[in-house]
Amino acid sequence: MSLLRTERLTKHFGETRAVDGVDFSVNEGEFLSLVGTNGAGKTTLVNLISAFLLPDSGRILIGDRDITHASVDERIRAGIARSFQLVNLFDDLSVLDNAALAIFAREGKTKRVFSLAERDTAVTQEATELLGQFGLAAKAQGPAGGLAQGERKLLDVAVAYALRPRLLFLDEPTSGVSTRDKAQIMDTVSSVVRGGGVTAVVIEHDMDVVFKYSDRVVVMHEGRFLADGPPEAIRANADVAKYLLGTDV
């Protein structure tokens, strides 16, 4: 059974059908790329699944549980986490605190008042290890706002990953970053996520990145799925070439 599936999921913005009756299913352990031109509906789809937006019609299911109207924190508890296209971090807190906070939230410790956050060694240790996995250990004590763009992107992913989700949505984890850093970021993300056995859906524009790292590629166009399959099949797909790559196969 698929880990997540949507049934005829639809969202309009006025006249525009941003997501138009989409049946999407994600299988456990996949590393999936979601691609398409701007306005194809990728971010909207992720927003709908992560409860940033509510759908106009259709259903979203995790396993056999209907989460279409579940709140943000209910979906997180069901195992969904996400990062953001425009990096969303706690800029005035340290890098370590950013990671630690996600762990506190996961463990339900955020209401603890009569203990010092830094003294919680279990959390601090896990946060430090996590930062190590993402290559951010050296910057742990500095404020998150002081990181370079590539590092910020990594931290955003790390914070979402710290929630130990079953399904991780990454919204353009390499946007705004130089080509060399892109490879570095995707190497790190891909190895950590796969190593942790987490299913991932990555929204991505850079087709080289897509073809290199994904098990499966889903192409969206004008709110619908245009193609869905392993990278080689997508590369050979004529429709995809026409709409997305602007080339003839």
Added chain:
Amino acid sequence: MSAPQAPSLVRRAAAAAAVLAALLVVPAVAGTYQTQLLTYGLTLAIAALGFNLLLGYSGLLSFGHSAFFGTGAYAVALMMRYLGVTSMELFILGGIACSAVLAALFGVVCVRHTRIFFAILTLALSQVLWTLAYKFFWITGGTDGLRVPFSKLTLLGGLVGFPGADAFAKFITSYYYYVLAAFCVCVALMWLIVHSPFGKTLQAIRDNETRARFLGVRIWRYRWLAFLVSGIFTGVAGSLWVPLNGLTTPDVLYWPQSGKIVFFAVLGGFRNFTGPMIGAVIFNYLEVYAVAVTEYWQITLGVILIVLVTFLPAGIVGSAARLAARFKRRREAAP
């Protein structure tokens, strides 16, 4: 804008101990008037401490904290007048209870919305309480207010009292140490709160509400809790203040009183722990000496506030910390 590295725990503890030592000897070296003045300063510092849990740590600007300060003050006055209570401990408990109820009820209204509405709603709340205080004059004494004479007050469960002709000096000294003890307790508690996971979560919500929400944090619940704690601390400040003042009037609920509390935090710098308290103490001295100089104290306050916000948003303590950090970096960089 990155915050300068916080000095180590040991150095901060040493600094705190030094300050405490200095505070302990004040009555011995400074005389009655100065001791009284500093006691006022300490009560205002507690009010600022409570206020800043919201502004500095939660990103919520309250323009109505006089509601809590005044509630704490009136709770004491009403308990003394109508219930015949004389014990300061009971007064403090009463202040805590009343502020807690007020904060709990109005927190539900105030924190559910945008930060701008929060500012509006808190201001309106304090105005409402102010009109109630002077309209229900048969209960609250109206504009004449209610007296809280120290001669009727007892500290430490009745152990210390102030009857007799020469009691004033004794009162000032004893009360100073009492308030100092309360101040230390408040500072320790608040320090713990802001460094706890709860405190970190508040700061996260302040920095990025969306991200916090997507970590599964229920935003408004935490804001409500912060509002509750903040209200209680400022209420305690009001309760401690009123025996010193001897009198509470509706002025203590009026909006300029809220403005002063805001000013303490901006003056000292609201992005750090000690800023607002230091701002409160400094302001206390400024007010006493400036009121003697100019009648138009409010214009001065307003202009200084505008200047601070425009040119020195980190406040005195924040700016000093940055200067120190820059100085340190330059020293370390020099061969």
Added chain:
Amino acid sequence: MEIVVIQVLNSLFYAAVLFLIAAGLSLIFGVMGIVNMAHGSFYALGAYVTAWSVAAAASAIPPAALFIFLPLGAIAVAVIGLAIEPTLIRRFYRRPEEYQLLVTFGLLLVLEDVIRLVWGGTPRTASGLVDSLGLLQIGGLPYPVYNLAMIGVGIAAALGLWAFVYRTKFGVLLRATAQDRRMAAALGIDVGRIYSLAFGLGCFMAGLAGAIVVPSQAAVLGMGVEVIVLSFVVVVIGGLGSLEGALVGALIVSALRTITIQFWEEIELAALYLIAAIVLLILPTGLFGKKA
């Protein structure tokens, strides 16, 4: 029965005043996204300037002509607003909300004391204007024509503002800038000028409200802050950023206020606050509000 009619008319009169204030506040918020904490002080300024100029000119000018000082008072306030926006407030649009609120709060402190400095503590009146329009008999009870005239002014202002925002070219520019500042700038719109004018217009409305009210109620110290609570209740109920909301909110709040004053005067403000709280719990952005 006549008393009810009179109360309704009083309520409409005060609703006109509240509408002007709330519409000004909403306009500034809608275009620039800031809440001017000193907005009530502009209202107070309008009242004081009008009262003072009426008193100063009363000996030289016939009473009917004194009405010119109502819009003049509003214009004076608008000019002050036009001077303040670029110098004091503009640099705060991109900074976090706290700083905007703090700087306008500082402005509030300054303006309230400036009023005290210039005009002192005695209340200022312009009741001659009310007298000059005479009384109308409503079922045997006398009622000032002035109030009716000002209700008319309120209606005219509502229509005028609506026409201005939705029917003129400047209104289009205003709405475009309100929706998307960067887009507007990219289209070549001088955003700074729009902001100044919007702020000036908002202050004009507040000043006009003060000018209208002062012949009927004396200008007193603290009137600026007192009206803040009421105007905030109006925008909470009606929705911040909405013109219709300001109108509907003003009517509701004024009606509620008239009723509570009738039956239990002391709790007027508390009752209004409670009602605002209840409205917020059910409709977080008010009746017509847009999300901030």
